[in-house]
Amino acid sequence: MFMVKRTFTICNDSLAIKKPGALAGGLLLLMVFGHAKGSEPPASHPESTKTTWDIEALKRRGIISEQVENLDKLNEIPPGENLVDINLNGAFKTSFQVNVNDQGIICFTPALFDALGISVSDSNPKEGCYDWISEQPGTSVAWQSESQTLSIVVPPDVLQQESNGDYGGIAGHINYNYYSSMNKSAYQKQRYSWLSLSSGINISNWMIRSQQNVQDNQGEISTTINSTYVERYLSSLNKIFQAGEISTRNTLFPLGQLRGFQLYPDDALDSNSATGVSVDGMASTSQARVEVRQYNQLIYSTLVAAGPFHLPNIPVQNRNAELDVTVLETSGETQQFIVPAIQLMNTSQPENRGFSLSFGKLQDQPSDDAKIPAILTLNKNWQPLNRMSLRTGSLLSGKYQSVAAAMNGQIASVPGQSFSLQVLLAQDHYQHKKSAQVRVFSNHALTKNLSLSLGASKNTPGYASIEEASLRARRKDKWSYSADNSELNLGFSWNSETLGTLSFTHSLTTSYPDNDRWRYSMLTWNRRFENGLQLTTSASRAKSRDRSNKSLNINLSWPLGEKRIRHYYRSSNQRNIMGSDINLPLGTSNNLQLAVEENSKDRNRSLQSSLSSDLRYTNVNTSVQLDNQHQRNYSINGNGSLVIHNKGVTFSNSSVQDTYGILSLNRPLAGVPVISPSGTSWTDWRGMALISSLSPWHDNAIDVDVDKLPKNVDVSNGHRTLRPARGSVKQVQINMLSGTRLLMTISLANGQLLPKSSTLWIGKRLVAEAVDEGLAFINNADSKGTFHVKIAQSTDECDIQYQLKDATDEDALYEQLSLTCQ
Known part of the structure; x- marks a missing residue:
């Protein structure tokens, strides 16, 4: 309840009250006499009715009825x-x-x-x-x-019964990611550009999604549109429904994209949406592009710096097929390696209990649609024990049937150990064969600092997924194909406070019928010293029958104030490079990197400069490289998103996800930080900010960073907690109190100061009281206005008019005015 704080003392004579103002000093007496007519029953909702006072008792103590009315006005909401x-x-x-x-x-x-x-x-x-x-x-x-x-x-x-999340909202969005480079030499000029768009529309929790890719290689433009589907969470089934070009979810079978529909549990109801799948590798040049493919489809692409890289939470279609990773260097060279499917089991997370269903035809099959088989998959997840989960599934098609079961969990009697086991049986009428696949993976925490992971996969001769089997049958050249025979994966990690962290991974894949082998190994060692010095080394090797890649990377870096200096050595594909670089933070949103390096093979020396800028509403990176052989490389890349909604267009430097929100201030105030689970966003010139991602079915804390507000601005409540349903677009309104505070020195027409406890009114609304002789303070004032003044201890009244200057100081706590009441 609103309270007016005043100080007063009570003398021995209870009728003698020393008060700085009649209105303020009467508060205690009002508390005593407010129930003088106590014989009347209280109202059921007293806040909405007018309080009745014992006027005669108050008058005997120097309080007049007008002052009691003023107290009532303090708690009235203005009309x-x-x-x-x-x-x-x-x-x-x-x-x-x-x-x-x-x-x-x-x-x-x-x-x-x-x-x-x-x-x-x-x-x-x-x-x-x-x-x-x-x-x-x-x-x-x-x-x-x-x-x-x-x-x-x-x-x-x-009150209505609360649901798991709030529904509703309409908006459209575009996530963009672009890259453009130009290589110039004395003899030629090469240009390459690509643009990746992920667009969608949310309408009352229905979602439409699509991906578009445009590539320009020396004037040859290619465009692809894929992954177009509609999605919605169906509360009656407690499942997500998808239809269109879909990636099969929650399945044990190696399936690429289907043209069809599926139903599967919403994992956000129990856990986060992170896939846990990561890719580690090495790049030899700055601004190298990494492309990750699964089922021959590009599922992830990004730029990395030279040296070792770690890409977390790759958006895999499922964990049943290997990942094909390509590193495209700015020099034009290419590196490739495979992340075996067995290694993806290491990141397998417990699935939601319940069933999943999908039906459709395989996408991207080079044949007539009539010859592509229809596929039905059914999967069921169980939890027979506390730390154990069981998954079963079946795949049905005209000439191909398969069943599978998988179990993963922990053994209570063996702490620190976890395992995954999967068995798949197939009846292939295309090749008239029965086949099987067995996959197993385990993690072992041998000691506090040493962990070991082991994985293996074995296929019987002739095993093929339905995609491979149907494609071979339609092409009638089945003997020209090879198939995986076995996969082995080994990894360990050792952490020592003295020697640092050492990790090693090795994978081996063999294939039918030629027994071709593919190997990939990677060893890394990291050591951080007390003075900030950090040593990082990594070595990798990829080898198959017809190609081999070796790489070595050594980095030594240390801080120098806010700067960081690094010396490095890189060796890859018979290229040996030594160099040094320095990172220079430019404020909180920009970072400049300068580097010099030399290729020891051809004595090519180069100078590189790159600037990374977080522009609040988008991200932009630029890079320039010059060498002593008159070669130049210029590149620019950026990413961000935009949302179209009923109030206009709002931009963000983060990618928009399925569920998101738009925050609006009730006044156009730009550059206000808004902190949310997706990071920090900033309001634009209209006072609007895009909250690019909200966790569905969970509480999301949204906070306006009040410490970054101008000093002349207040916020009544800068915190919100949102609990959206999947596919919602939440509109958040924040009430900013008008930043104008007025400290007025008021004089009467005769030159005397306005008496203490005089009141200022706008219409029937009491807005302020003179806290001292001639002084009144007002929050949330307009830029101009008129106050009607009731002079204390008098029946006289007068008016005050004021108008502020157009330009106000945002760092000023209040505006000082000297006014005369006429």
């Missing part, structure tokens, strides 16, 4: 439209534009009931101003003018 924060039963609920009539009654509308989550019967009147508070027993309302907050208390039985 008209008011954007306020609403607390419901003691907790913040929403910000809403409420309508108050001239009698001070809050008009309840269907939109307000929906915003508060209050259930009302159809018999309630909706015409005119509906005073629901006066009709509903057990309710009350209180107005807090300083924080512009309306506190409403209602019985719990009128």
Whole structure:
């Protein structure tokens, strides 16, 4: 409840009151005599009714009825439209534009009931101003003018039952990622550019998604459009529905994209959406592009710096097929390696219990659609034991059937150990063969600092997935194909406080019928010293029958204030490079890197410069490289997103996900940081910020960074907690209190200062009281206005007019004005 703080003392004579102002000094007496007519029963909602005072008792103590009226005015919400924060039963609920009539009654509308989550019967009147508070027993309302907050208390039985998440919202978005480079020499010029777009529309939790890729290689432009589908969470089935070009989810079978539909559990109801699949490798040149493919489709692409790289949470289609990784160097060279499917089992997470279903035809099959087989998959997840999960599945097609089972978990009697086991049986009528596949993976924490992982996969001769088997049959050249025979994977990691961290991975793949072998090994060692010195070394080798890649990388770096200096050596494909670089932070949003290096093979020396800029609403990186052989390389890349909604277009430097939100301030204030689970975003020139990702079915804390607000700006409540349903677009309204604070020195027409406890009014609304002789302070003032003044201890009244300058100092806590009351 709003309170006015004043100081006063009570003398031995209870009738003698020493008060700095009659209004302020009467507070204690009001507390004593406020219930002088105690014989009357209290109102059921006293905050919405006018308090009755014992006027005669107050007059005997020097308090007149007008001052009592002023106290009542302090707790009245002003008439008209008011954007306020609403607390419901003691907790913040929403910000809403409420309508108050001239009698001070809050008009309840269907939109307000929906915003508060209050259930009302159809018999309630909706015409005119509906005073629901006066009709509903057990309710009350209180107005807090300083924080512009309306506190409403209602019985719990009128509240709607809370769902797992809030539904609704309409918006469209585009995530973009682009890269363009030009290589110039004395003899030629080469250009290469690509643009990747991921676009979508959310309409009442229905989602439409599509991916577009455009590539320009020396004027040859190619365009692809794929992964176009519609999606929605079906609460009646507790499943996600997808239809279109879909990647089969929650399946044990190696399936690429299908043209069809599927139903599967929403993993966000139990866990986060991170895949846990990572790719580690090495790049030889700066701005190298890494492409990750699965089922011959590009699923991830990014730029990396020279040296070892770690790419977390690769968006795999499923964990049943290997990843083909290509590193495209800026020099034109290419490196390739495989992440075996057995290694993906290491990141397997417990799936939601329940069933999954998919039906459709294989995508990207080079044949007539009529010859592509239709596929039906059914999968079921179980949890027979506390730390054990079981998955079963079946795949049905005209000439191919398969069943599979997988188990993963931990053994309670063997702490620190986990395992995964999967068995698949296939009946292949294309090749008239029965085949099987067995995959196993285990993790072992041998000691506190030493861990070991082992994995193996074995296929019987003739095993082929339905995609491979049907393709061979249609092409009628099945003997020209090879198939995986076995996969082995070994990895260990050792951590020592003295020697640092050492890790090693090795994988071996053999194939039918030629027994060709592919090997990949990687060894890394990291050591950090007390003075900030850091040593990182890594070596990798990839070898098959017809090609071999070796690479070695050594980095030595140390801090120098905010800068960091690094010396490095890189060896790859008979190229030996030595160099040094320095990272120079330029403020909080830019980073400049300068590097010099030499290729010992041809004595080619180069100078490189790159600038990375976080421009709040997009990310831009530029790079320039020059060498002593008159070769130049220029490149630019960037990424970000934009959302089109009912209030316009909003930009962000982060990618928009399935569920997101838009925050709006009630005044155009740019550059205000908004902290959310997806990171920090900033309001634009209209006071709007894009919250690019929200976790569905979970609480998401959204906070306006009030420490970064201008000093002349306040916020009534800068915190929100959102719990959206999947596919929602949440609109968040933050009520910024008008930043204008007025400290007024007021004189009367005769030159005397305005007496203490005089009151300032706008219409029937009390806005301020003179806290001292001639001094009054007002929050949230308009740029110009008129106050009607009731002079204390007098029947005289006068008016004050003011107008602020157009340019105000945002760092000033208040505006000082000297005014005369006429």
